[in-house]
Amino acid sequence: MISNAISLMIAIPLLGAAVSFFAGSKAKFVALIASLIPLALSLQMYMEFDKTSKMMQFVESYNWVPSIGVKYTVGVDGIGFPLVLLSTIVSILVIIYSWGETKKPNQYFALLLLNEVGVLGVFTSLDFFLFYIYWEIVLIPMFFLIGSWGGPRRDYAAIKFFIYTHVASLVMLLAIFALYFTYQMPDGSRTFDMLTLLKATADKNIFPTSLLNIIFAGLLLGFLVKMPAFPFHTWLPDAHVEAPTAGSVVLAALLLKMGGYGLFRIILPILPHVDKAFVTIIAIIAVLSIIYGAFLALAQKDIKKLVAYSSVSHMGFVTLGAVAFTTMSIQGAMFQQFSHGIITCVLFMSAGTIQHVVGTRVIADLGGLADRMPKFAVIMMAGFMASLGLPGMSGFVAEFMVLTGSFATLPTYTMIVVFLSIVTTAAYHLWAMQKAMFGPILKKYMNVHDPHAYELFSMSMIIVLTLIFGLQPGLITGMMGTAATQVMQPVMTLSQMGVI
């Protein structure tokens, strides 16, 4: 057992980012090593992870700013750990996919590593102060990735992304302050400890419903914007369209998951204690995100924008499963986070590869590419099938669990989703695929060819993972089962767990 595994996992990419920045053209090797070690660490942790335990595991806790009750506390359980695993897997694959980056590679790889630091921090922090710092740090590398390597309107997209999500974070911060100043520890002091504060929200004497409603709304806004859920999704298409491929992949695969993680870690423990109207509101938002996202995807001309809206739609399943509040729906929603995280990588990588091999992403201008890019076409096809929910792949398992689980508590909403989204989702995936890749090849594309081996490698690795987790979902859901039951019960603090 490695001590301080989590801190080490966060420190190494941070160090790697600093080294890459000064490593010039060798930055990619630094980045590879600096992302390989966290991957190895997370796999090691996976071996040691106790799937049946309700405890926080790999906990580290040190005093940081004792005067205001801030501690450096990190730890993972079945909610956080799958996402840690996702982050380390996606980070290294993105770095491999970007192997051929020639524009300021030192900064590029440093930013990708910094991004890994931020997301790993978010998924492991158990102190609101620390959590908020990582939550904000994530914005910085993404701002530069979009702004420096992005498309023609990159300045606008980068600034919009930063400000939009920052406003939501600030609202969340106010809610955190309110939690902090309302709850008092037995000895009169205050704490930013996440589990302690969440546990306290169950106490009506400390948090009257009227106050808790406001706090809840603030936190919820912070997470829904990040997810992003309708109607707060408008920053996403701009960011995705302008972002470079690696930026889009990281954005969709990891940054959006921060919002979902917030739902499970912070929103669900409070949900039973607030006004019941919130359940309806969140369910409506979820259903609208799923359906509206799917219809918008259907209407897109740009394949990358199509994928971006499909993210909105797929993340809606996370919200729906969470708010349905049954063991199975929550477990499914958590798995959807993981599953969408890997599948979306293939989709964005495909869009990126088409862009730089063919020179356009407009679906109507493409046609018959499969003829010249057979290997790529197979992988892309597999990715699109996974995304539309083909049985045997992880996306199917996740969405099936969400829908089955949600039917028990939210039957109407679930039926609306079933009727309106499944066909639409299949339609836009198949239509885009058919139009772009199949049919007779256009003359101007006679010279295109399969992309570099490193790009195909990253993408095929993900397809393999999608298949593995589609056939053996228990590898991941095994961790989530305990977590899902745990989410529905009162929060246990670290001291109750006996970990510190």
Next chain:
Amino acid sequence: MDFSHYAPLWGEALLTVLAVLIVLLGSLMKNSGKLMGYLSAAGLIAALGLVGSNLMIAKPTLFFFDTISVDALSQFFKVVFLVVSLLVVIASLSKYTGKGADEYFALLLFATVGMMVVASSIDLITLFVGFELASLSTYALAAFDKSRKNLEAAMKYFIFGSVSSAFMLFGFSLLYGMAGSTKLTVIASATIANFGPAALIALLFVIAGFAFKMALVPFHMWAPDTYEGAPPLVSAMLAAGSKKMGFAAAFRVLLVALMALRMEWYLAFAILAAITMTLGNLAACWQNNVRRILAYSSIAQAGYIAIGFVVVGKAYGLAPTTAFNGIPISPAQLGLAGALLLILGHALMKTGAFIGTAQVASMVSKNDANDPDDISNYAGLVSRAPVTALCMLIFMFALAGIPPTAGYFGKFVLFSSAIYSGLVWLAVLAILNSALSLVYYLRIISYMFLKEPAGPKMAEPKGYVVALVLTTIAVLYIGLFPQAFFDWAVQAAAVLLPQ
């Protein structure tokens, strides 16, 4: 005679003697600019050491017939002023080396001494004298490079400054008339609230006088012109040092002498803070001159700091419901501590940012855009002057309140104190403003990092680089390890707001 009793004031004494000495030596020795710079830097470091050795004073020590108090609050401000001054001197080593440099450094030292006197004053007369010493020295400094722009900036600054001094003095004279004393504690116990309108008029004039120095809207008009037109390093001194002196004076006078009128000044500051941060941020979005952007950002930050007054006024007397690390801290104390932390953070960030503009202006003036501070000169700065650009990046994020920086922690404590005392609307407004400010900070960042370079790589003068790197380290250090600074600020706040 035994002077050992005066040990806590040796810092001021040292700097005064040094300043006089520099003037004398400068008139005797030719081309001694560099030497004077190093002497000033050494003197400031020594003074920092002297002030630092008396940092944690449990009980205020009074001097000169109870007009000067050395306490945790005065030491806090003195450290801020000395650090700002030291950073400006270090940066100036690259710029002021020739003729007249002795006067420049002497004026800087006199200004610093003036600010230190204000930080310690518990008497209106001493306070006014310190205020004027600092102001007169900075009026001269603002015109130091003698360009047309300098002269305009200095003239505006001088006229506005004089008028504000007059306001302040008039307010002081009314206070003296009502209380029969210029001592803050005597005025506090004189129940001047009973004088009705006269007390309000006095309050109005005092607040107006201070608000000029703090550059709160609507008393801010001089600030953008002066910060833009003065020599850039002097702008750093004005925004980071002399502005904070306004806060030091206002804290002492309002929180000690005029606490009885707190319901009145609470309201005044609530309005001033709300307008100042909103207008400052809005105006900054439309500027193309980086120093003007920084000037408006500095106005906005003054608005944030003014939240401290609002929290204190609103929450004064409320019992602490919170123990921080075992020590109960009342909402008012937390508000003042937050304001102090933001003052410390802002002083560092703004000094750094202005030194950065000075650096850019010194490098680009030959073949770039006419106005050396034009934002187009910052295009691609990261490849032209990487150290400057990286440091500026940290300052911009810190000013915007992105963690983990000094700017973030200051705002964190200050805004949370607003929640603690129930001023939710103000916290919401401040936080929205904080987000709005990102528009122009990100604009500068996107020029520096995302645009194509506006010219070839430039050599970065060493003095500036040292000052920039030191400031950056300080800004990050406070953000990452805020524990000691928080405790210090709380102790300083407790001087004016004992439990």
